[in-house]
Amino acid sequence: AQSVSQHNHHVILSEAASLELGCNYSYGGTVNLFWYVQYPGQHLQLLLKYFSGDPLVKGIKGFEAEFIKSKFSFNLRKPSVQWSDTAEYFCAVEGAQKLVFGQGTRLTINP
Amino acid sequence: EAGVTQFPSHSVIEKGQTVTLRCDPISGHDNLYWYRRVMGKEIKFLLHFVKESKQDESGMPNNRFLAERTGGTYSTLKVQPAELEDSGVYFCASSQGNGNSPLHFGNGTRLTVT
Numbered sequence: 001a002q003s004v005s006q007h008n009h010h011v012i013l014s015e016a017a018s019l020e021l022g023c024n025y026s027y028g029g030t031v032n033l034f035w036y037v038q039y040p041g042q043h044l045q046l047l048l049k050y051f052s053g054d055p056l057v058k059g060i061k062g063f064e065a066e067f068i069k070s071k072f073s074f075n076l077r078k079p080s081v082q083w084s085d086t087a088e089y090f091c092a093v094e095g096a097q098k099l100v101f102g103q104g105t106r107l108t109i110n111p
Numbered sequence: 112e113a114g115v116t117q118f119p120s121h122s123v124i125e126k127g128q129t130v131t132l133r134c135d136p137i138s139g140h141d142n143l144y145w146y147r148r149v150m151g152k153e154i155k156f157l158l159h160f161v162k163e164s165k166q167d168e169s170g171m172p173n174n175r176f177l178a179e180r181t182g183g184t185y186s187t188l189k190v191q192p193a194e195l196e197d198s199g200v201y202f203c204a205s206s207q208g209n210g211n212s213p214l215h216f217g218n219g220t221r222l223t224v225t
Contacts, residue, residue: 011220026139042218043115043217043218044204046213099214101154103151104153
């Protein structure tokens with residue numbers, strides 16, 4: 001069965017700090033990978049996705065993620081966070097036309 | 112374009128009562144999904160409609176949950192009778208029929224069963 005593990009439950013950073021959120025997945029076939037974000041009071045939005053090709057994918061708002069097949073990982077990064085990045089972040093893998101999500105990582109950015 | 116709309120945004124009911132959640136997908140989206148997040152846990156798949164047909168309902172917890180999508184437009188998810196463990200946030204999402212089209216999520220319905 002597919003599963004997704006996000007290493008950090010809650011991350012607290014100061015503005016301008018660098019960010020890396022870990023995500024590991026378990027799935028036997030070809031994977032499509034996603035990061036979603038939910039800002040306070042808003043709906044889940046797609047940050048970025050990986051289907052194939054360049055394993056380093058760039059998303060909105062300066063986020064990027066790297067797919068490392070040998071490590072079954074798809075970590076999310078941002079070189080310099082802003083207060084507006086405060087949100088909950090979800091890693092997901094798609095298989096059989098449905099998404100399997102990780103537990104989510106709550107990110108708090110202190111000004 | 113209008114996004115995915117869910118109603119109500121919050122619902123508080125007593126154990127044993129019935130609740131019906133509604134989702135209006137983006138117009139023209141054939142795929143409609145229901146997901147649920149129980150507090151502190153991951154978002155879990157419930158079921159997937161393609162137009163009015165249930166493509167996959169493997170995530171439905173038990174027969175107290177009934178989802179419909181009459182006419183392939185909006186969908187309802189009914190819980191009858193509700194139990195305490197049904198509390199959580201129910202998300203609806205939709206996408207176009209072609210492959211690799213992105214999922215658009217609604218704001219979710221927060222259900223509290225007391």
